[in-house]
Amino acid sequence: MNKNMGSADRKLRAFVAAPVLAIAGVLTGPATGLAFVFYGLAVVMLATSAVGTCPLYLPFRWNTGASTSVTTSSAGHASAR
Numbered sequence: 001m002n003k004n005m006g007s008a009d010r011k012l013r014a015f016v017a018a019p020v021l022a023i024a025g026v027l028t029g030p031a032t033g034l035a036f037v038f039y040g041l042a043v044v045m046l047a048t049s050a051v052g053t054c055p056l057y058l059p060f061r062w063n064t065g066a067s068t069s070v071t072t073s074s075a076g077h078a079s080a081r
Contacts, residue, residue, distance in 0.1 A: 003052035006065040013049040
């Protein structure tokens with residue numbers, strides 16, 4: 001599977017979203033149903049950050065990573081870098 005997440009996206013998920021969701025789970029009551037939803041979302045954020053691919057980005061063809069640039073040579077042919 002191709003990576004579709006950039007480093008900033010991965011860092012935000014790992015160091016901001018996942019901890020906030022885990023803390024929200026603890027604050028709602030560690031064993032409530034809503035807490036388990038928060039814990040599950042935190043795990044998903046960590047997993048997608050570790051793998052570098054977000055399944056929700058795939059149908060929309062979103063890519064927050066580095067894009068490839070297309071340049072034109074002097075002969076007029078396009079070449080990908």
